[in-house]
Amino acid sequence: MLNYVTSYLNSNVTPGQAGNVFWAFVYIMVVFAGISLAVVAMNWLERKALAHMQVRLGPMRVGPHGLLQPIADAIKLLLKEDIIPDRADKAVFWAAPFMVVMAAFTTYIVVPFGPTHAITDMNIGILFMLGVSSLGVLGIVMAGWASNSNYPLMGALRSSAQMISYEVAMGMAVVSAVVMTSLNDKGVGTLSMIGIVQAQQQQGIWFAFKFFPLGFVALGIFAIAMVAETNRAPFDLPEAESELTAGFHTEYSGFRWSLFMLGEYAAMIAVSSVAVTLWLGGWLRPFPNALSGSGWDFVFSLFPGFTFLILAGFAFLGVIRMPKHPYFKAETLGLAGFAGALGLIGLILFIPPVRDRIEDIYWFIAKVAVFMYLYIWYRATFPRYRFDQLMKVGWKVLLPTAIGVLIFTAVLGVTIK
Amino acid sequence: MADENKSSSPPPPGNEPKPGAGKQSGSVEPLPPADKPAPVSNPAPTSTSEPKPAAPPKPGGPESAGATPPTKPPAPAAAPPKPTGPVPVAWESGMVNKLRGQYGSGIEALTCLGQNYIVADSSLTFELLQVMRDEEEFDYCVDVTAVHYPKREKQFDLVWILYSFPRNERVRVKTMIAENETFPTVSNIWPTANWLEREVFDMFGIKFEGHPDMKRILLPDGWKGHPLRKDYGIIEQDKEWVQINLGIESGQ
Amino acid sequence: MTPVATSFFFYLLSGLALLGGVLVITRRNPVHSALALILTLLALAGIYLMLYAPFVAGVQILLYAGGIMVLFLFVIMLVNIGRAEKEKQFNKQWIVSFVAAAVTGLLFVWILTKSPLLRQIAQKAPMQLPEASNTQDVGNLLYGQYMLSFEIASLLLLVAIVGAVVMAKKRI
């Protein structure tokens, strides 16, 4: 047994490929816990960032700077009465949120956090990713229909039409990136997520900058379509608060409602990971070729540690600025402890073996975080599209552009090699 | 339509010489407004600058008061004035003369407190309103309302407040109707009257014939009684409706 | 990838597929039927995966479960379900069709057990397809050997799209 466990450590592939059930299970648990934690953190960050963009403070009461707010929210949601409308279709109503969460979390099976840091690497990686994430819409449609109410139904109709429309443009953009992977000696591309990143490594360029501006445009199309896919502002019509109260989850409350939120945020992270993997070099650090050499490797490997130290510094700044009043004593201590923990993590990340193992994951997460910040930024900036305008953007702007990009990519790929 | 020439310049020049204010016979003395030099010296009673073309000069206008501007506004008569009320006087204008010629004694055009109104016989009123809209360009129906006088034989005053964009002029048309008497709707003439008439129906129970959707607007559909009638007490309510629909004993 | 608990997953997935299939025809509510069909399609995708055909599995999920069935649901949700539930579920020929289905099933079983040709194939079955190049092989076949039929099929689909638009909209 121990042998079975340790044997994987020497292998150079993901646990799924190695067929090691134990490590696969460990990875699944780690990814699941990590994503859940990320969703919780994202919740806090979104509220805080949005608040500061809107000249207000955001959560400040629960814990220092509202750090414990997500926990308080989670407890509140779990303790809330779980209402199932009397005329609802109980079974479907019950299953819908699980469908959404499952679709969102299953995609993480193929997300490559590093060359070996993925649950598995599938031959059809990106196809699987798109396919499973498109199942999320089923949950939304089920929720909208099962609620047996007009607003959720309209939300579900909008959602299904919107997601199917944007999936087309999204798929075209993805294909143009996949075409780029085939620009090697053998002329064979790959759909595997790890393979796509490796192709970028081999070609020495992130696909976002390949055939400039083609790759960049494709990334742009994907970045727009993925916002629509995850029903976020400015494409949040299915849950447009001012029109449909809450859209497809109007009738949901408590735990089930929180599952929808969990699924939505998990899906946001998932599609951002796809964008990062396909166009922004996945786990690759910036300038792997231009700034190569062991010296630069060393410099870039210090980034994770410094990031945490900077965060710890911010937290300490918060400690210093805390009012010196006995009432805030517990909060000050808590924040200091939090800062200390961040600093400690930062220091641990400087230890060479940890540093080497964590660096890929760090760069991947950093890139995803940029996209997550964009999500928040969009939400603070844009009004909401109307349904016909949304369709117009999807079919008349994004899709032709994506097809054009695909054709040009293919032509350039054949001619330039 | 509604051209800018009217709107940008305050009142039409025609009525400038005339002070316009109601010829209050009472002793309430209007305070002269402009007693400081800088701003435009506005002729005494700006507040009542209702345009009235070709109105005859009124006796005892307030310009006599405005002529003696002390630094301090003059205190009104020491004793609180006994409100005897402004007396309406006949309103003369080309339009009124034309209408008088058309309807004779059926209408009475008056001016009171600087505001013009026409009291018309209820049988003539609808036609009058149509004429006002189509020929006299009163294209904007500001309001339709009613007043209840329970002691009168014809209990209700129906009031239309009209405004003309081209003439920048307001006029009220009043008529009297009895309880249970209906009146033809003017929502065909001014579509805005649709809801206003519904409100009158809701509050006074006056039905408008030919109205496309004659039902209550503010109160619930099944409510009994018309609250703005004088015989409807201030804490009165439709107990039955409240008990059935709200499930409480009383709304008070 | 070394397979784990192959037979367990095979029976699980085929069981789910069968269950879904039965539910599709027995549920009165069309939305439930559609959802059961999605279950069947997903189980089939799992079986494709076990057959080392990941591309087919991926397409199955992406197109059938994620695309077509959502459109199905989209349409069904707009239908008056109350009326659909009151209508008779089976018409009078259900006995005939039951017999036909049973005979066909028996035929399959008979062929599987008796036919020498099939037995020959069955013995060769555990041929390991290289998973790593499955997608590339599919691509090569589609755009190489079967190029013409692939293009004809896509043309057919185009005709179908145009036809659907013309039929659905009276004035274009």
Add this chain to the structure above:
Amino acid sequence: MTADATKYLSHLELGERDETFLDSNELIINMGPQHPATHGVLRVILKLDGEKVLGTECVIGYLHRGVEKIAEHRTYTMFNPYVDRMDYVAAVSNGLGYCEAVEKLLNVQAPPRANYVRVILTELNRIASHQLWLGTHALDIGAMTPLFYTFRDREEILKIFEKYCGARLTTHAFRIGGCLYETYDGFERDVKKFVDFVTPKIDEYEELLTTNRIWVERTKGVGYISAKDCIALGVTGPVLRASGVKWDIRKAQPYANYSEFDFEIPTGQNGDTYDRYLVRLVEMRQSLRIISQAVERIPEGPIMAKVPKVIKPPVGEIYHSIEAPKGELGYFIVSDGSTQPYRIRVRPPSFVNLQALDLMVRGALVADVIAVIGTLDIVLGEVDR
């Protein structure tokens, strides 16, 4: 509306249905009275074909308090605070209209200093009302941030109100015959500071929205209403002006001392939601212009005219209207010579403007209904009274 009414309306577009074989049922949706975008307790029954609006019916009265009935049982002075509760985001305007109407009936005139204070406060209130409108309207259309910006700036106005009369929302700032309170020390300074503070802020709102592509797409051509229809339906205020009619009671029939100030009436040409948005923004700037003129010239003198303790207007009736932020706000007061009004009729701009909703949203999409409710700038307290 009957067929006859079409004579006075330029168009009465009945939503046309797409002819398809897949004939889905018409969907009746009940929007409100509890709905985030109906600005209170408005209930709109929508008849939809998919997302397309075939017709609407407004159900109002959920906030009906019988203000007109209450008025008949209160003295003139006692009724004054009630008017603040109608359009509660523009309470000062309501009070101005009522006080001036009673003053006209009494034939009293407020002293000049009172008029200046009245104009300053009323115009401040107009800005506050427009800011609240802008924030909620943008929120309805999905832009979240302007709401917080406008509320931040509106707060400064409310602070001035609070310093002046102790209340922020239902101010009861004016009395019959003038103002009760002398301005506090530093009133002029505060107002000037506010003008300097808010002028760049209005540019900030514009920066967020005016050229925002999504905002323009959501508002251009949405909720169109022609000048002819506006007049026929009695729609007044910014909605009328955005349709191209240059009509503002402050200019057409000046009240208070508006004739002394130099300001423009903004108009639009297209009569759509975008033009109404622009018109209101310019109105805010013009209000600032009036305020800065008024605060420079504010004269010394008494703030209250001599009115009897017991207000007993002579027998008679009066109609007086002012330009409230939402349109023409009129008071029709019938006096029987007693201390209580015989009848007070309030002509609320929101109530009349709301009637245009049906015309404006026929054939549009559900999302446009929200935009149009927002752009009409209704306050249900005033619609229902």
